[in-house]
Amino acid sequence: MIAVLLTASPAVAEQSTADPVRVMPLGDSITQGGSIGGYRLDLGTKLRAAGRSVDFVGSLSDGPSSMPDRNHEGHPGWTIAQVDANVVNWLRTYTPRTILLHIGTNDMYGSDPAGAPRRLSALVDKITAQSPSAEVFVSTIIPIRFADATVRNYNAAIVPLLRAKAAAGKRVHVVDMYPAVPISDLPDGIHPNAAGYSKMAAVWFNALSAVPGSIGDPAPPQPGGPCTATPVVTGTWNGGFQGEVTVANPAASAISGWTVRFTLPGGHVVTQIWNGVASGSVTVTNVSYNGTISPGGSTTFGFIASGSGAPAIGTATCSSP
Structure with missing residues (x-):
């Protein structure tokens, strides 16, 4: 049982809506x-x-x-x-x-x-x-x-x-x-x-x-689709790990170009990547030769991450133009 009492709505705390x-x-x-x-x-x-x-x-x-x-x-x-x-x-x-x-x-x-x-x-x-x-x-x-x-x-x-x-x-x-x-x-x-x-x-x-604004608004859905991204840790060592992400197209038509977003909860940073281009924390886009995925097809990219935390890859999302 949860009792939540809502008050009136004066101005909210000074914080940009773009910030967490x-x-x-x-x-x-x-x-x-x-x-x-x-x-x-x-x-x-x-x-x-x-x-x-x-x-x-x-x-x-x-x-x-x-x-x-x-x-x-x-x-x-x-x-x-x-x-x-x-x-x-x-x-x-x-x-x-x-x-x-x-x-x-x-x-x-x-x-x-x-x-x-x-x-x-x-x-x-x-x-x-x-x-x-x-x-x-x-x-x-x-x-x-x-x-x-x-x-x-x-x-x-x-x-x-x-x-x-x-x-x-x-x-x-x-x-x-x-x-x-x-x-x-x-x-x-x-x-x-x-x-x-x-x-x-x-x-x-x-x-x-139950209280609007207390935890912001839900993130809008990523544009495009319908690709999926499935990450897995494929190897670990002291100070880092190797990961691989499978990008799949479950739709009935081909997709041309994809973007995968995920986090590294252990505080790692990507130091090397192949079959993709990484930016930010962490956004990966296709390279020229693996952007088109046929219906039911898939491609993969891999990376190496460095850091002292436990090897982990957060939930990955995929979008296509």
Whole structure:
């Protein structure tokens, strides 16, 4: 169940529509997500698959080396007050268009859990005062095995406070995260496993998708068609790998010329290519002798990429004039 409250629509944050939408994951260790990247891993994947151009921002960088975007403001062990003491500087530095706030877990077993809703309310007021055009998504916190009643009381108290801010015209959206993650997905009773983080990612994605502008607009379909591109890693070594992409024409008529676009999530760069011409990050067009593909036919191009991350090729798209 996801509760998303839409506010009125004042001017949006100052950001060119051509730029990726800056999204700040904000909170404690549940936002940081340990070595697996938390919910940020699957959320980034969902956003890219939906054609959204998003840039996670923050002073920290964590997650697997193959994770394309690792930035965030998830500080392990931090309370609401600690985030409150630093948030203005982060907002000034990174100017996020959208903020994902999951905070309060460490307050639940601190000295004053009853005061946590008031502290959260003050934190959200500080965020909206500093960044009034940002979309601020505030979630209820996920369960804690040994403090479930305290968590439930906190969640019940913050929802009406946040709804009141939205009703007053602030760009605050309530996301009900608590039901999404069962206790069985919390190995230590506090932090989700990969399955739990994936469920969190789905809730965030659905909430973001319901608020126009919070993650930009879907990328327009590539012109032309109907070619397809299928990439594969064909060899690896320390510091690089070799890849091959098959460009196929499933249509009933020939195509003349093709363009393939893909990413290298591990941070690699293409250093050599054959049977194609590479530009940007990464766009490949045909050479003179393999641009025409007959119905049901295919051609291939290959490349060598250098870098220290895990060898990987992102989803490839193909278009033809």
